[in-house]
Amino acid sequence: MPLAPATEARLGWTHLPGLGPIVGLALLCLAGTLLTPDFATVDNALNVLNRTAFIGIIAIGMCFVIISGGIDLSVGSMAALIAGAVILLMNALGEKGWNSTSVVALGMAAAVLLGALFGMAHGLLITRGRIEPFIVTLGTLGIYRAYLTYFSNGGAITLENTLADAYGPVFYGFFLGVPVPVWVFIAVALAGALILNRTAYGRYVQAIGSNEQVARYAAVDVDRIKVRTYMLLGACVGIATLLYVPRLGSASPTTGLLWELEAIAAVIVGGTALKGGAGSITGTVVGAVLLSVISNLLNLTSIISVYLNAAVQGFVIIAVAFLQRPRR
Amino acid sequence: MTFATRRLLIASAVLALAAPATALAQNNVNLGVAIPAATHSFTAGIVWWANEAKKELEKAHKDLKVTIRTAANAAEQANQLQDLTSATKINALVVFPFESAALTKPVAQVKSKGVYITVVDRGLTDESIQDAYVAGDNTAFGKVPAEYLAKALKGKGNIVALRGIPTTIDNERMDAFTGVLKNHPDIKLLDAKHGNWNRDDAYKVMQDFLTRFKQIDAVWAADDDMAVGVMKAIDQAKRTDIKIVFGGAGAKDAIKTLMDGKDPRIQANVSYSPKFIYDAIKLTAEARLKGEKLPPKTIVPSVLITKENAKGFYFPDSPF
Numbered sequence: 001m002p003l004a005p006a007t008e009a010r011l012g013w014t015h016l017p018g019l020g021p022i023v024g025l026a027l028l029c030l031a032g033t034l035l036t037p038d039f040a041t042v043d044n045a046l047n048v049l050n051r052t053a054f055i056g057i058i059a060i061g062m063c064f065v066i067i068s069g070g071i072d073l074s075v076g077s078m079a080a081l082i083a084g085a086v087i088l089l090m091n092a093l094g095e096k097g098w099n100s101t102s103v104v105a106l107g108m109a110a111a112v113l114l115g116a117l118f119g120m121a122h123g124l125l126i127t128r129g130r131i132e133p134f135i136v137t138l139g140t141l142g143i144y145r146a147y148l149t150y151f152s153n154g155g156a157i158t159l160e161n162t163l164a165d166a167y168g169p170v171f172y173g174f175f176l177g178v179p180v181p182v183w184v185f186i187a188v189a190l191a192g193a194l195i196l197n198r199t200a201y202g203r204y205v206q207a208i209g210s211n212e213q214v215a216r217y218a219a220v221d222v223d224r225i226k227v228r229t230y231m232l233l234g235a236c237v238g239i240a241t242l243l244y245v246p247r248l249g250s251a252s253p254t255t256g257l258l259w260e261l262e263a264i265a266a267v268i269v270g271g272t273a274l275k276g277g278a279g280s281i282t283g284t285v286v287g288a289v290l291l292s293v294i295s296n297l298l299n300l301t302s303i304i305s306v307y308l309n310a311a312v313q314g315f316v317i318i319a320v321a322f323l324q325r326p327r328r
Numbered sequence: 329m330t331f332a333t334r335r336l337l338i339a340s341a342v343l344a345l346a347a348p349a350t351a352l353a354q355n356n357v358n359l360g361v362a363i364p365a366a367t368h369s370f371t372a373g374i375v376w377w378a379n380e381a382k383k384e385l386e387k388a389h390k391d392l393k394v395t396i397r398t399a400a401n402a403a404e405q406a407n408q409l410q411d412l413t414s415a416t417k418i419n420a421l422v423v424f425p426f427e428s429a430a431l432t433k434p435v436a437q438v439k440s441k442g443v444y445i446t447v448v449d450r451g452l453t454d455e456s457i458q459d460a461y462v463a464g465d466n467t468a469f470g471k472v473p474a475e476y477l478a479k480a481l482k483g484k485g486n487i488v489a490l491r492g493i494p495t496t497i498d499n500e501r502m503d504a505f506t507g508v509l510k511n512h513p514d515i516k517l518l519d520a521k522h523g524n525w526n527r528d529d530a531y532k533v534m535q536d537f538l539t540r541f542k543q544i545d546a547v548w549a550a551d552d553d554m555a556v557g558v559m560k561a562i563d564q565a566k567r568t569d570i571k572i573v574f575g576g577a578g579a580k581d582a583i584k585t586l587m588d589g590k591d592p593r594i595q596a597n598v599s600y601s602p603k604f605i606y607d608a609i610k611l612t613a614e615a616r617l618k619g620e621k622l623p624p625k626t627i628v629p630s631v632l633i634t635k636e637n638a639k640g641f642y643f644p645d646s647p648f
Contacts, residue, residue, distance in 0.1 A: 154372025
């Protein structure tokens, strides 16, 4: 992982509390290198980053929502429903004889649009409807997955073969030796960091999370900012889904199961407070990578009983949270 | 539907009052079916086959009524069992228990009301409750692929295996698989990890197996969904050492691939069809209509599916 030391040095002295997840990740990578020669290879690193991309991109959107003091429990179900709906749309267009490239392009655009629309619905219910985000998104968590199950009759919705071939490179393709999803992940992370730290909108998000009343008195249009935050997360889910669909070319009721918890865990492990107000995109990215390194390491070795995989994940999450606990 | 049910209930209640109760119990069968909801493709198959059985049997027998209830978890299923006995007043029950231990007491409650009980797939912890047991063959589910792989690899090679969600069913299959491999010392089972009967998890596990093991001759994916993820991971890594990927259960897409010979790595499968719920409902209904009993144990065999016999296992209308 050539990036890690540079980031560590840059952040080392300025953001001391943000160091926890990076130290955790470094320790985990060290352990991995010692345990098996297969771990510290370029191919394995790319595998890990590639599969982190989905959760990572969602986690970046989730980071905004959590900083603003909200939460979204529906992202896994939302991803599943978007995947299913987009596949159905693409199959329908394909049957009409459209050419594959434009069908795929349209499908990708539809994924992002659908995500943003779902996000807008959340935002409006939360701000105009004055319902707790936990309840709104708990409700949609059930709704989205149930609709996917309904559309698929409980089975799988599968992308047409010719379309799957045309769509394949979006997940399986490489650019300068690095898989496409990793590039998208990097781009979304950079954009996220820029928006959070360098724009008025980003500062409003942090202000609302740290004290909503004060932000309101300071003439911040709290409702509009909140709706946009949920839309941003929805769009991120859409981007993650458009990368996910070509991997298996199918969506089923088990798609995206528990992604919401993984995304929230990545954000929190990365040093963002669940109560909102402040947080970091770098931390979120490191948190997401850390989570997938754990399961990668467990697959590459067989020292620990397979029945205990989830326990190892739990121990590491708690240990990293301990490393970066706030000072009293 | 509920209105019709109620009318029928009232009608039968009136009838019961008018005629001596014994005459009714023999001929009229009010059959309850309690199964898991369609949350993944296998249970979707269960729901579909149960409805097929209802359609066919109710058409064939006037004095039979079938009520199907699907549950998303064990607690919901327990409530449904209560409703089936107290409101629907069933006199026979076919139950696919969500969990063995949690459903034992609720099913015993139903039994105490004099209802005939057929248990499907997952056994209860107290076997004395059930009148009959119909299940798939989990031992053969592990044994058949192991024997096939041993033969196909000519007794020599490296295998990796995927496992389902940690359950007794999964253990039974795995034990049967490793049991056969013990007779073939030159076949090495490199590792077995849980892919949770899920395509995405299987993809990740396989990707890491590929990183870890440079020579793999065959994969026991142990499930047709997991086989999908496994194949994608192999294709992505552009590995050509894997000669066989053995799924399991006989999902329709997998059977289609086998029938058409679309992928040289998929040469065989093992049956574990959700159709056994159809068999269980049919056997129970027909036996009870005649006032007969079922054999205490009916095991629907898991058999090897190859290109030659694949047609008999292909049900294009089923979601599974």
